[in-house]
Every structure is written in structure tokens, then in C-alpha cells.
Amino acid sequence: AQKVTQAQTEISVVEKEDVTLDCVYETRDTTYYLFWYKQPPSGELVFLIRRNSFDEQNEISGRYSWNFQKSTSSFNFTITASQVVDSAVYFCALSEPANSGYALNFGKGTSLLVTP
Amino acid sequence: DAMVIQNPRYQVTQFGKPVTLSCSQTLNHNVMYWYQQKSSQAPKLLFHYYDKDFNNEADTPDNFQSRRPNTSFCFLDIRSPGLGDAAMYLCATSRVRDRAQPQHFGDGTRLSIL
Numbered sequence: 001a002q003k004v005t006q007a008q009t010e011i012s013v014v015e016k017e018d019v020t021l022d023c024v025y026e027t028r029d030t031t032y033y034l035f036w037y038k039q040p041p042s043g044e045l046v047f048l049i050r051r052n053s054f055d056e057q058n059e060i061s062g063r064y065s066w067n068f069q070k071s072t073s074s075f076n077f078t079i080t081a082s083q084v085v086d087s088a089v090y091f092c093a094l095s096e097p098a099n100s101g102y103a104l105n106f107g108k109g110t111s112l113l114v115t116p
Numbered sequence: 117d118a119m120v121i122q123n124p125r126y127q128v129t130q131f132g133k134p135v136t137l138s139c140s141q142t143l144n145h146n147v148m149y150w151y152q153q154k155s156s157q158a159p160k161l162l163f164h165y166y167d168k169d170f171n172n173e174a175d176t177p178d179n180f181q182s183r184r185p186n187t188s189f190c191f192l193d194i195r196s197p198g199l200g201d202a203a204m205y206l207c208a209t210s211r212v213r214d215r216a217q218p219q220h221f222g223d224g225t226r227l228s229i230l
Contacts, residue, residue, distance in 0.1 A: 107158060
């Protein structure tokens with residue numbers, strides 16, 4: 001069975017600090033896909049990034065960066081110079097195989113609060 | 117411009133009174149999903165439509181049903197809501213039914229049961 005663990009339930013930082021959100025996953029599949037979504041207080045889930053299992057290249061998009069390490073089954077997300085608008089719940093997710101309904105298997109989420 | 121639109125944003129219904137939540141999309145995606153997200157929990161898939169093919173998750177209660185009259189619209193019907201059904205309901209779409217495809221979510225409908 002697949003599993004996504006986000007051990008950090010809540011994180012609070014002061015604006016301009018860097019923050020890393022951890023994600024550890026379990027799967028028996030050799031091909032799999034990992035996602036990060038952001039859920040601000042308004043409720044909508046916003047897609048941030050997808051990573052496939054055969055591409056270990058790290059990615060940077062502005063203040064966001066992702067570190068994918070198959071050896072440790074981790075897909076961590078770093079926000080550099082955090083801003084108040086980054087306050088949200090962040091979900092890491094693993095897509096299920098076809099026989100499991102194509103669901104996104106979400107971790108429990110990390111609630112990030114950035115204060116001025 | 118919103119591409120996955122859910123109505124209403126907030127819905128209040130009485131215990132046992134049927135309720136319908138609506139989702140529409142302008143992306144022309146083939147797949148539409150309904151997730152249930154209870155307070156401080158991760159979203160959980162209830163079912164999905166691949167075109168007109170309905171796929172129910174094994175542990176989705178019989179109380180929950182869905183309709184997809186055309187590509188653009190999908191409805192979630194809760195026949196006899198109980199207090200435990202109070203949650204945020206999220207609709208999502210993907211272009212094709214493929215694990216690699218990101219799912220695009222609407223703003224959600226927050227359902228309260230009196």
C-alpha cells in the first residue's frame with residue numbers, strides 16, 4: 001500500500017525566514033508520481049509541482065524549490081524568504097495506480113504560518 | 117479565470133434533507149473527481165468519472181451519489197446527510213485518466229449539517 005507522511009503538523013516562521021516542509025512516501029511501484037499542493041484559507045487546492053520517479057533533478061521556481069531523493073523516499077519543499085501570503089496548508093501527494101482508482105493519496109498536510 | 121467552478125461555496129442543510137453540490141469546468145477535461153475533506157484532514161476521494169464511466173471508491177458510503185450529465189458538469193448528491201457528512205467537498209478535473217496528470221481543483225463547497 002502507498003503512504004505519504006508529513007510529520008510536521010504546524011510550522012510557524014517569521015517573514016523572510018526560509019522554511020522546509022518534509023514529505024516521506026512509501027510505495028512498491030517503480031514508476032510513480034509525487035505532487036505538492038497548497039491550500040490557502042479560502043479552501044481551493046492549488047497545484048504546485050509534479051515529480052516522476054525517474055527524474056531526480058531538483059527544481060526551483062522563484063522562491064520555491066523541491067528536493068527529491070529516491071534513496072530516502074523523500075520529496076521536500078523549501079520556501080526561501082517566506083512571505084505572509086505563503087501561509088497555507090501544504091499537501092504532499094502520491095498518485096495511486098490504476099487499480100486503486102487514480103486517487104491522489106494525500107499526506108495529512110503541514111500548516112504553515114508566516115508572521116510579519 | 118476560474119476553470120473549475122463549484123456552487124455554492126457554502127451550503128447548510130438539515131439532518132436527513134437531501135442536498136446537491138454542483139461542479140462545472142471549462143477545461144474540457146475527461147475526468148472529474150469528488151473529494152471529501154473533513155476538518156484538519158487530508159482530502160479523500162469519493163468517486164470519479166472518466167467521461168461517462170462512473171468509478172466509486174470501495175469505502176464511499178451509499179449515501180453519496182454522483183451524476184455527470186455532460187462533459188462540463190458533475191453533481192454530488194447526498195441522499196440523507198448525517199452530522200458526520202459535514203465537510204469541505206472538493207471537485208477536481210484532469211485531462212485524461214493518468215497517474216501523471218495533475219488534478220485541478222475548484223474552490224470547494226463547505227457543507228454544514230444542522
